[in-house]
Amino acid sequence: MLASGSRGNCALVASATTRILVDAGISCREIFKRLKSLAEDPHAISAILITHEHSDHVSGLATLAKKLRIPIFMTGATHQAWSRAMRDENGERPQLEKLERFESGHSFQVGDIAVKPFTIPHDAADPVGFTFRAEGIKVGIATDLGYLPASVCDHLRGCDVLVMESNHDVEMLRGGPYPWSVKQRVMSRVGHLSNQSLADFFANGYDNSAAFVVLAHLSELNNHPEIARREAEKALGLRGSLFRNRVLLAAQTEALAPIRL
């Protein structure tokens, strides 16, 4: 997890031979810096996958794509929304040298990693989460979603690493500084997942498969890492599964130490 939160998201998923960047929501410079801090060579990345067009997921994309000249995977609708938002003063849309369109629900391969994109409920053009499979390991990423529909829970079965949104504490959001319209948006069915909704999933819908659970996309104003951790660990502990699911917290300002399986 190179960065996670409303000021930018970026993650690296790698097998022995293939490296995939998921989202590019911090600057290209910062992505390079954080990769180097993990002894990762930016030029060894095979592809960039985009979950949705919100700026905290794409702000570094145009520059990064130009520098690395590798395939950029996104859905057609996400690409349209992104390029519309990126038009310059003459109305010119940015060009991606190697655009690869995928469809939600349809698997594709990047090197030896099998990628499955799935639809998530969020207020973007065509937002997706992903699962990745390689070398007998499955990784799931689901952030930026207002709630957890059964379809999403199904996709997340059998994950060895699970990256889940734990965006806000409901009480902190209610009493916090956001204007009411923004609070409503965050709390809506197409907004962001609360600590409490995630805990409900851990206590009821989750199959207990992961060795590592990463809490991601935490709000800096309406959450606190220790509150998010406490809620998640309490819910996992209820099922006696805390010894199996190590809870880690992805941060906004620095990369998380790599999870190796």
Ligand SMILES: [Zn+2]
């Ligand atoms: Zn979003």
Ligand SMILES: [Zn+2]
């Ligand atoms: Zn986001």
